[in-house]
Amino acid sequence: MLLEQLINGITLGSIYAIVALGFTLVFGVLGIINMAHGEIFMFGAFIGVIITSTLGLPLWIAFLAAIIVTGILGYMLERVALRPLRGKQGVSHLAPLISTIGASILLENLSHHLFGAGNHPFRNAFAEISFQIGSITIYLVQILIFVISVILMIVLSYWLLKTKAGKALRATAENIETASILGVNTKRIIILTVVIASAMGGIAGILVGMAFNSVNPQMGLSMGLKGLAIIILGGMGNVRGAMAGGLILGLSETLIVAYGDSGYRDAVAFITIIVILLLRPQGLFGQKTTAAGR
Amino acid sequence: MMLVEIVNPYYLQVGSFILINIILGLSIYVTLSSGQLSLGNAGFMGIGAYTSALLTLNFDVPIIVGVIAGAVVAGLFGILVGIPSLRLQGVYLAIATLGFGEVIRVFFVNWESVTKGAVGISGIPHIGREIFMVLKDAGFDPAIIGLKNNQFVFLTVFFVLLLINILLVWFIFRQQNSRIGRAFAAIKMDEKAAESMGINITYYKVLAFVQGALISGFAGALFAHVMSYISPADFSYHRAVEILIFAVFGGSEVIVGAIFGATFLTLMPEMLRFISEYRYMIYGLILLLMMAFRPQGLIDVQVLHWFQKLRLPKRRAEHGSKNQKHL
Known part of the structure; x- marks a missing residue:
């Protein structure tokens, strides 16, 4: 029972972590x-609902479409709400x-x-597939969600740490003027950040659809507020903090329900x-110097 | 009598909503005037509404006592939230208060034994009807002044709210030009500079925050006794955003701004029925456009001076502070 709840919590937490990563990237670079x-x-x-349930296409197309659409939304958000x-x-x-509230x-x-306004079911072919290990049941969906989240986190961390664009992003986050002087195209980095953050949000959206099998217009608000809670918990702009914070919140919510x-x-x-x-105020993983008030 | 035809309960109802929304707009204006953004005003409004509703329903206290108690309890919560929140600035304060508002709402939904949960509380004593009953017992009949009963009830509500509004605007206006108001403005401009000038920023920031909470709680209590029905959904995040829009749209630097914003944005969906459905979409657009093109809101100090010049063409207008930090 406890083990099953822990697995539920980790599944939920890994989705939360992906949502929170989107917040933390934007905050890290733009302070917004x-x-x-x-x-x-x-x-x-x-x-995800439209692609898989309405059109009946496979899941990977849903991921692709969600990444593209949310990426475009992110770009538009940057142009309309942030750049001016x-x-x-x-x-x-x-x-x-x-x-951005607007x-x-x-x-x-x-x-x-x-x-x-209502709930939309999220159908997929393997929603009911589960494994029995001893007395606990694990759903394939849960494993899939966890694996996708972990891959996403690893790719993001690698990208941030090792690639040129990732380094440019971190330089911009450190100090936008200095980065600009040193030849980083900060305008492009900012767009890139918002687009990547939004695309991660889109992926998380599909993962949530898979996990809860229901999608509605109000879910954005509650998830957004939870994402906020997580980055505050983990430390604003802190990538590792967002991952850990997501898991902590996912586990504690599951345990509260149970x-x-x-x-x-x-x-x-x-x-x-x-x-x-x-x-x-600096969060669990934040440093004291970056704390309080920007 | 002519009065019967003039007094339309629907218009009076809309008028009452406008007046309540003006109080809400003023509540966020006060906190904003000290440079703090609170998104918890919907929560404070809920506390005021529930306090007053429960007191009047369960303990038979008069409405006026309930309303005052609602405002005071909201104010106390304001102190409770305000003092620790002083460590937070700007965006952090906004998020903490947003979180506070949501916690309050979740409690209203879940504390079913007292708040009746998501269903809400109905049958709350109505201000107009209560006053009408008192007058009727005293031998008064609205027919004397040529009104039907329900017309009289709505008219009473409207005038009670109008009186409250006038008093409140007067109070805030007076405060603005006092030591307190200038301290708020100084803190808004530059907190560190204000502190070095000897302004006790802790005291004034908490004061502004608590005033905001008190006024929202007051508005919430009035809301409960005008609607006769409240539910947790009335005090959700959307309400908080709506209150914010009143000030942001009308103008967050001047009192008239919040009043105009609340009036216009309450009237708009009523006048243009087809807009009502798209109301929140329009709200979203308003916020986006205002921040991009006119972050200080439609009415700012310059606009007010311009009006003053129109009225008094000979008098030289005072110089507005051009470099003021806009919201």
């Missing part, structure tokens, strides 16, 4: 909290937060009109936000 990330994630989930505010005199640091409200209600009151499941994330911000 992208409130629309949850809604981009939700669009990815809907693309950058480098403008007299704009407060709250402006990007508010404009984008999130717009996207949420757009999907309301496009796809309808052994506590399932109604308070969503409160876990928000209480985490408040407690962490008050006790350790």
Whole structure:
């Protein structure tokens, strides 16, 4: 029983981690909290529903389509909500937060009109396949989600650490002006960051669709807020923190549902936000110097 | 009598909504005027609404006591959240308060024995009807001034809210030109500079935050007694964003901005029915466009001066601060 719950928690947590990575990349490079990330994630989930359930195409096409659509959404978000505010005199640091809130409200209600308000089932061929190991049941979907998440995290870490573009991104995150002086095309890096973050959100959307077998326009908001909780837990802009934070939140939510009151499941994330911000604003894995207030 | 035809309950109802929304707009204006962005005002509004509704329903206290209690409890929560949140600035404060609002909502949904959960509370005493009953017992009949009963009820609500609005705007206006208001403005411009000038920023930031919480709680309590029905969905994230839009759209630097924003954005879906369906999409667009093109909102200090010049062509307008940090 406990082992099964742990497996559920890890599955959920690895999805959370992918969502949180999108937040943390954008925050790391731009110092902006992208409130629309949850809604981009939700669009990815809907693309998954359309491709697999409505059109009946295989899952890998769904992934591809979701990456493309959410990537485009990310690009548009950068152009419309972020770029106009950058480098403008007299704009407060709250402006990007508010404009991405605007984008999130717009996207949420757009999907309301496009796809309808209700739950959409997410059908796939192997939803029911499971393995019996001793007394515990593991679903193939869970393994798939976990494997995809881990691959994604490894690829992202490798890309950030070893490739030229990844180094340029980290340089931009460190100091945008210095990076620009040293020949990094920061404008392109920023676009790249937002697009990659959004595409990861899209992938996470499909993973959530697979895990919960239901997709609705409101899921973006709750997932977005959880993603926020995770990056605050793990430390803003901290890639490893986002992964660990995702797993912690996934496990604690699953355990609350299993052994506590399932109604308070969503409160876990928000209480985490408040407690962490008050006790350790730099997050569990953050350094003291980067803490508090930008 | 003519009054019967003029007084339309529907218009009065819309008017009452506008007045409540103005109070909400003012609640976020006050916190913004000290440079803090709170997304928890929907949560405070919920606390005020539930406190007052539960008190009046379960303990038979008069509405006015319930409303005051609702505002005070919300204010107390404001202190509770405000003091520790001082360590947070800007974006972090926004997220912490957003988290707070959601926690409050989750509690309303789950604390079913008291709040009746997601179903909400109905049959909350209505301000207008209560006043009407009191007057009726005193031998008053609305027919004397030529009104039907329900017209009188809606008219009473409207005027009670109008009076509250006038008092509140007056208060905030007076405060703005006082020591407190100038301290808020100084903190908004530059916190460190304000501190070095001897302003106790801890005190004034908490004060602004608590005022915001108090006013939202007050608005929430009034909302409960005007709608007679509340549910956790009334105080969700969308409400928080809506409140934010009132100030951001109208203008977050001047009182008139929040008033105009709340009025216009409440009227718009009522006037243009077809817009109602796309309301939140339009809200989203408004936020995007405002931040890109006019981050200080439609009405700012310059616009106000321009109006003043129109009215008083001879008097030289004072100089507005051009380099003020916009929201």
